[in-house]
Amino acid sequence: MKPSEIILVLVAAAFGGVAVVSWSSESEANDRADRARTEATEAIRANGAKVVLAERRTAEAEAKLKAAQASEANAVAKITTTEEASKKVVDDLSAVKADLAKANTKVAELEKARSESAARVNELTAELAKLRDGSEVREAVAKQKKAESDLEAASTALREANAKVDDIAKKLAVVEEENRRLTAEGKSFENASPNYRAR
Numbered sequence: 001m002k003p004s005e006i007i008l009v010l011v012a013a014a015f016g017g018v019a020v021v022s023w024s025s026e027s028e029a030n031d032r033a034d035r036a037r038t039e040a041t042e043a044i045r046a047n048g049a050k051v052v053l054a055e056r057r058t059a060e061a062e063a064k065l066k067a068a069q070a071s072e073a074n075a076v077a078k079i080t081t082t083e084e085a086s087k088k089v090v091d092d093l094s095a096v097k098a099d100l101a102k103a104n105t106k107v108a109e110l111e112k113a114r115s116e117s118a119a120r121v122n123e124l125t126a127e128l129a130k131l132r133d134g135s136e137v138r139e140a141v142a143k144q145k146k147a148e149s150d151l152e153a154a155s156t157a158l159r160e161a162n163a164k165v166d167d168i169a170k171k172l173a174v175v176e177e178e179n180r181r182l183t184a185e186g187k188s189f190e191n192a193s194p195n196y197r198a199r
Contacts, residue, residue, distance in 0.1 A: 002059050 131137070 007044065007051070
């Protein structure tokens, strides 16, 4: 029952008591009226205190309700923030995994390049060792000397061949000259014999 309803009931009871007193004698009525007034006053005071207490409790309950609503709103906001943070963490984790995959690929490429570089360094080291011991240089010098010797032999053979060609050319010129001379002599020689043939 609400405090205002309680107060109305008490006031009605007080008026009822006044009505009952009118049926009695005047002194009884006055006594009863005083008693009823006192009781009504006490009841009104008690009910007033109850109303104040109820109002205070209602105000406290409203304050607690508002605090609970504020806590609920904060909790919902925290949940929303937590969900957003969780989503961001998941997104960041996905990005980190993608970066990690790229980094692993890059590491594999670098390892391959390092292996290739190490192999090339080994090759260069072997070549350098050969150059240091001079075996390749000696082989190259020997090949060069052989080539020079072959060239010299070829030059000598060419000179000899040229000399032979010159001798043959000279002999051919002499033969051609002798042939021309003989041909000229044969034409100028008079022979009465019908069987004569020029050579």
